[in-house]
Amino acid sequence: MEKAGDMGIGRGGRRVVVIGGGVAGSLIAKSLQFTADLTLIDQKEYFEIPWASLRGMVEPSFAERSVINHKDYLTNGRLVVSKGINITNSDVLTAEGRLVAYDYLVIATGHDDPLPKIRNERLTEYQAENEKIKAARSILVVGGGPTGVELAAEIAVDFPEKKVVLVHDGPRLLEFIGPKASDKTLGWLKNKNVEVKLQQSVELVRSSDGSNAYITSSRETIKADCHFLCTGKPVGSAWLKETILKDGMDSFGRLKVDENLRIKGHKNIFAIGDITDIKEIKQGYLAQKHALIAAKNIKILMDGQKESKMAVYKPRSIKVIVSLGRHDAVAQFPFTTLIGLVPGLIKSKDLFVGKTRKAMDLNPHIVHY
Template structure:
């Protein structure tokens, strides 16, 4: 198979469609935008740094930096904000009626999260979640895996007055890591959450 990064003509005549605006799709689109006739299709108008979402829930201003409009990094390509409804050997069909032909297709859709279409709506979601945290007297988090532990820690740091309860049915927190690290995590949480 031909390597698109080694196209003799720079790939400028090659029609490339990238579907999916997560980490992989956005990186590929950004990387190929000056080397191909690029069309980038995503159901939302922004890229979200996924590992920043829990921090953004606790500190909505952080979301301002972790939600990036696709158009801010895609200077040389077409952006279609729509769902893909069908893919054939030669074209991609979108929910809003676009029929995009391609020579090369990249499907980087990852998993499906029902997220708002616009960056503004996503920022409002973070603000709403933050208001719920602020209004709560106590917070229950179920699950002592990476997400539960991180969320508990984020809340404990930003809202030290909140009573945070972390419920986990395993033998220890973060069971996939070394027991010493797990114990250290538990001790840190105890000093921050259970005074």
């Protein structure tokens, strides 16, 4: 068994291990790489800006900026491309048998999302999805949360000649925000000729006669050349059930954290991003806030300062912006709900990709590899 993490500046309790290289894990790794002996453990060699992924399906070249190799920003840390399979009080065990020692541990495994290991393979997937859309005359989108709505909108704007049907099993679209935003979004999609079927599920098995038809729960037939499944993904915590953190999870598999983002019952183990039980909408920009607060708190502990100096995370869901194609968006702010070009100006053109790249100290514009 190979033991890692015993090199570098990590002699005085400064070994930090981050498990999960999504939007939260990559940011905390980047933030701590020059003050800690840092190891990032991720199943893939890159991270992806999650709120930009649907644009990559209609415009594959967009993904060139939103799919970023960890090594592009992790210039002073160690990258272990593997899956974490066990945690003890001092080490993380990875799938290929590497033992990585830690003084501070950060769990940032978000949601389970089986993605290819290498960036180029992910870019090839975007190309294939784009070709699938271009070859289809009719497209079925299953799921009326932000992913399904944004994908249906992207296709409707870029390929207005295609027939798009969105099926959602809930009573309204975007159930995680207010009904006003849902109603405005439904009207916008209908205006773009997207057919929306609510309170229905759909069998993702083509009809027995071999035609391009799918049957809904109310026995309707939907003809579509292809489909995209945009329903929720499970929390990425199943692997923790046999570890020292097994008692730190709620019934949904989320890790219970205190106000400093430490897992309850553990002084040196933090959790950030979608895997936490914080009562707020799970959004990427909030996961980034978790990362910055946890990074600050780990620095305080490494410097031997009092725990009372640690930063407190206050849950909030101040704003929600769901992009609707390249120009429009629906936005819910504390006192108003807007749809159209104004919220679209905030998010939809670049989907915050330039801003996110800049935060990772990367060129905000296109970079050729």
